[in-house]
Amino acid sequence: MNLIKSIDIFCAVVDHFGDIGVCWRLSRQLAVEHKISVRLFVDDLESAKAIIPEDRCGVEVSYWAKCLDYQAAADVVIEAFGCHLPDQVVAAMCAKRSVWIDLEYLSAEDWVKTCHAIPSYHPSTGLTKTLFFPGFEMGTGGVIRENDVILYRNAFLGDRKGQDFWRTSHSVPEISDNCLDISLFSYQTAPVGQFIESLKNFDQPVRIFRPGREARQSVERVGSVEIYDIPFLSQVDYDYLLWTCDLNFVRGEDSFVRAQLAGKPFVWNIYVQDEGAHLVKLSAFLQKISCFYDEISFERLANLHDLWNEGGQILTKQGQDTWVKALHSLPGLKSGARNWSDYLCDQVDLSTQLLEFAKVQITRT
Amino acid sequence: MKFAQDLKAGNVVVMDGAPIVIQKAEYNKSGRNAAVMKFKFRNVLTGTNSEGIYKTDEKFEDIILETKEVTYSYADGDMYVFMDAEYNQYELSKDDIEGILKYLEEQMPCEVKFFEGKPISVTPPVKIVREVIYTEPAVRGDTSGKVMKPAKLPSGYEISVPAFVEIGEKIEIDTRTDEYVSRVK
Structure with a gap:
């Protein structure tokens, strides 16, 4: 018997598309794979449009208005990233005794395991609220991963014609064995200009694809680097881009996870936090993946992350060396990235863990 | 009311109508400048222990209890003895003071909180x-x-x-x- 028939997800769009990206991906998976009735409440439908496709896969997407008409709560209510549920929603949850889950941010830090999925008495409502932490190992909530994503990835990577067809229909040139293809998605903190400048004399033609921009007819050229601005891609199409590139620069949380599942070399631009807290998180992540790489490749990958996230001076001789060495280590980086991706796919995915947890909570009440 | 981030070992809050001592409080930075607190609780009435994880902006109703200035005297098995200026001794269990064990030294000044005449928690100096x-x-x-x-x-x-x-x-x-x-x- 399916104990969980309905789930409501509340998402506040704070900045960029990170929150809604995670919430939509989870909503879709719960509806499509787990056959659950999902309602996604978003406080900014205009921004959400960029992420949510017209075919909503059975998910009911609603505007989270200030005067929300919310009568009956779902079996499970997910408050994404502590977005603060309105009083009327909490009142309806109290009446229904809904399972209340606060979906938290992804982190590789050790403390996550000690805080994940501990049902906690909520002091002002008497309900039980649980902070659910995504993570990379047993004892955490795992990462969002669709059942079939690796099958699709491997089939796509074995189909050169299909890859070229997808590329040309999305303003991306066909694959060329001679070129180094890089996808670039970063925050403004990343030293993008210096990075492009440093590649202009690289010993192999470089093509950089920047999604999320106004598509241009002309291609910008800096030395031997070609820069393609391509339109904002759907989550499905963004996967295709990651899969067909040799190196992916990603940011935040959703694209970061997809780059890992792609099994291709990647560099993460982490969201900057006060007091350098993001650097601790970056370090924890690098430490976690280190054993999946050979020693030299990992050292180069770690140096690359330092440059990308700590305002590194790429145009210095040391900075140039770091880039060139890393780019010449792509086979080693690729092998490590694939090992890490295989490891992640051995973990139970987040939606399955979340449902298992919620079922136990419902049984207890 | 107090925010979760302002609570520390030794504070007493109300949950489900019962006084709850915070035995241990841990702070961790989450994402986007948010943070979480992990608490170890003890229900003063039933003696049962529990844990809770909260965002730092969660609000708790705190209770002001009778307090006394004491110094740490000695340990007797799992019991820890504190003494006030009148040489009255107060015993607390290891569980009661778990959050401050790492700092405990003989003659360390502390503050003991009482609930219905019974010592229930110890708070160390801030610095x-x-x-x-x-x-x-x-x-x-x-x-x-x-x-x-x-x-x-x-x-x-x-x-x-x-x-x-x-x-x-x-x-x-x-x-x-x-x-x-x-x-x-």
Whole structure:
């Protein structure tokens, strides 16, 4: 018997598309794979449009208005990233005794395991609220991963014609064995200009694809680097881009996870936090993946992350060396990235863990 | 009302109508400048222990209880004895004071809280000074204070200190956050 028939997800769009990206991906998976009735409440439908496709896969997407008409709560209510549920929603949850889950941010830090999925008495409502932490190992909530994503990835990577067809229909040139293809998605903190400048004399033609921009007819050229601005891609199409590139620069949380599942070399631009807290998180992540790489490749990958996230001076001789060495280590980086991706796919995915947890909570009440 | 981030070991809050002592409070930075608190609780009425994880902006109703200034005297098995200025002794269990065991030293001044005449928790001073009994040598040239390393206190507890701190030096610690404050000369 399916104990969980309905789930409501509340998402506040704070900045960029990170929150809604995670919430939509989870909503879709719960509806499509787990056959659950999902309602996604978003406080900014205009921004959400960029992420949510017209075919909503059975998910009911609603505007989270200030005067929300919310009568009956779902079996499970997910408050994404502590977005603060309105009083009327909490009142309806109290009446229904809904399972209340606060979906938290992804982190590789050790403390996550000690805080994940501990049902906690909520002091002002008497309900039980649980902070659910995504993570990379047993004892955490795992990462969002669709059942079939690796099958699709491997089939796509074995189909050169299909890859070229997808590329040309999305303003991306066909694959060329001679070129180094890089996808670039970063925050403004990343030293993008210096990075492009440093590649202009690289010993192999470089093509950089920047999604999320106004598509241009002309291609910008800096030395031997070609820069393609391509339109904002759907989550499905963004996967295709990651899969067909040799190196992916990603940011935040959703694209970061997809780059890992792609099994291709990647560099993460982490969201900057006060007091350098993001650097601790970056370090924890690098430490976690280190054993999946050979020693030299990992050292180069770690140096690359330092440059990308700590305002590194790429145009210095040391900075140039770091880039060139890393780019010449792509086979080693690729092998490590694939090992890490295989490891992640051995973990139970987040939606399955979340449902298992919620079922136990419902049984207890 | 108090925010979760302002609660520390020894505070007493109300949950489901019962007084609950916070035995241990841990702070961790989450994403996008948010943070979470992990609490270990003890229900004063039933003696049962529990845990809870909260965002730092969660609000709790705190209780003001009768308090007394005491000093830590000695341990007797799993019981810890504190004494006030009139030589009255108050015994608390290891569970009751788990959050401050790492700082406990003989004659350390503390504050004991009472519920219906019974001692239920101990709060240490906000700032204390302890000697570093072991830490790795500093890396040459790193004097920024941004690079941290673990340092062992006499209790065996480890705390993060700047790389320039050496064995034998005394440091000031904020017991609310368990964080290094400064070197003491």
